[in-house]
Amino acid sequence: MNEPHKWEFRPPPGGDVGEELVICRDKEMCRLGVMCPAAHSARELEEWKKRKQEQIRKQIQKGTYSDRILKEIFSESSSLPPMSTSLPGVKVVCDMKENLKFVTRNSSAVWCYHLSSHLFLKGISLLHVENLTSC
Known part of the structure; x- marks a missing residue:
């Protein structure tokens, strides 16, 4: 080494x-x-x-943060809970429609996600979002 x-x-x-x-x-x-x-x-x-x-x-x-999280979640020795699309007590709101139709190539879209919770959140990850900028 x-x-x-x-x-x-x-x-x-x-x-x-x-x-x-x-x-x-x-x-x-x-x-x-x-x-x-x-x-x-x-x-x-x-x-x-x-x-x-x-x-x-x-x-x-x-690797990317998402790559490392996925690798850890899917490893057999992981003590992490499985991935979930929702958590009790946590509200996730996106300000864009899920289905977008682009009329030209090289188009882009911006989604703003707002998370709120009365719980202490630790280790929350939105996967495949390495190039995020804040809204």
């Missing part, structure tokens, strides 16, 4: 994996210090790019 890489610089800023990494304009006298979202040298920027590439590689190996 590979030994964890020892990095020289602070971790790159969090956020979107595709977010562009840049060098700080005030790198010599940056008032933000380690909280600065930009690299303070070309070497730090290069390391950040390598770390982001490593992060992407690991995410691809893991």
Whole structure:
């Protein structure tokens, strides 16, 4: 097994994996210090790019969140309850019709789901929705 890489610089800023990494304009006298979202040298920027590439590689190996949940649910040793289209005490409302008819190619649609419950919900997943944006 590979030994964890020892990095020289602070971790790159969090956020979107595709977010562009840049060098700080005030790198010599940056008032933000380690909280600065930009690299303070070309070497730090290069390391950040390598770390982001490593992060992407690991995410691809893991698969999507939906893939991992499905694998866990369908494994024989799973202690998880089966999937369900409804839960007692949980209300799910979608603001779009179920059947849509597109008149052109490359059409798109947006569905907004609203979940409400008086219960504490843990581990709720809408499957196959990796590219969601909030309504």
